[in-house]
Amino acid sequence: MADSQISVVIGAQWGDEGKGKVTDFLAAEADFVVRFQGGNNAGHTICVGDKVYKLHLIPSGVISERAVSVIGCGVAVDPKVLVSELEGLKDAGIAVNLRVSERAHLIMPYHLAVDGALNSFQGDLSAGSTGRGIMAAFADKAYRHGIRVGDIIDPDLFAEKLKKAYEFNTRLIAAFGGNFSESFSSVYERYLELGRTLVPYICDTELLLHRAFKDGKRILFEGAQGMSLDPDHGLYPHGTSSNNVAGYVEVGAGVGLNMRKRIVGVVKAYTSRVGQGPVVTEIEGVLADHLRTKGAEFGTTTGRARRIGWLDLVQLKQAARVSGITEIALTKLDVLSGLDEICVATGYDVDGKIISEMPASLSMIRRAKPIYKTFPGWKDIGSAKRYEDLPKEILSYCEYLERELSCPIGIVSYGPKRNETIVRKCQVER
């Protein structure tokens, strides 16, 4: 993390950019690693030696075993998933030092049924969710009858709140043709039991992080999802239900950070997307199949085949601007090796008009056609250890991106392993 006390890792595309690997890498120098939004819709893959870890809720920094892992109040927590992830890490011999915010909202079992029913109802306007109950949990938070982590360790308050939430959600499920049959008392007992298991981890993480910040501890925030899935800035309504731009860190972790931050925007050298909605640079056919297979582009959470596309500068410019990205981590360059030509969309053609900034209008995005600039491909990256050792075609591709995005590339990743990573020291002010 070099000189920055506060670092933030966020996705600059549609999620699945390789944030897990970048977080694991940077966590080596962090005292705290914090999730601040999303839920177990996220899937972060970390490869250490010949071991592969797949995480959905606990920050990827947990694998380095150095930092305290924190699940902040902005995360939707499915306590069942959390308990099984904790058990999985224990079985893998990983020492987990975890704290979970008592203010974080819970994903309850009826939320999964609401998610399914509403996705069907929304039809062509749905996002094709991961089916993990994310939208329903965040909706209940906004409706103000959400259940929070701290509630399941307070039996009387939990009963009082669950009565309202259970009735509301079961009526909603029935109205939209969903399926949910678990009784109130079964949900109540099951979640009290989960609360008993999780009690050692639950605390006021906002205060914990404030004290850590004041003590000069290094804090790394790990984003989930990516720019175009953000409910305010992404391709609404084809996105998720919690903000993932860097500005959300202070809300979703509950800590004021009045200082300059290192904001690492993770950019995959091409594009992928799971779920529904327009992807202007989408490609299909043999090339898409090749990249999907070579890049293992199948959802970590759902196993769904990811849609594939070329890099989109319109999307990246918006990400750099909205999140204030201070450096880019460019990932999966190895997946493009061997191609004769690489394309980058520099703008969109919408009804004959050229657009270079992301429009808010969904109908414009639906009509947008990509305008491409092509670059010569490269054969093989080998085992480059320094940025300068990368093939000259990659270097000119990177220089172009840096110029267009007005942002340095600070990290280059060309394989899933920790040692397939190059960190540029002097070019990037941290």
Ligand code: IMP
């Ligand atoms: P939800 O967050 O499960 O409601 O899904 C909403 C949209 O975001 C869907 O298009 C999902 O495929 C997408 N999405 C949610 N989480 C992730 C992620 O971690 N990676 C990639 N796509 C995601």
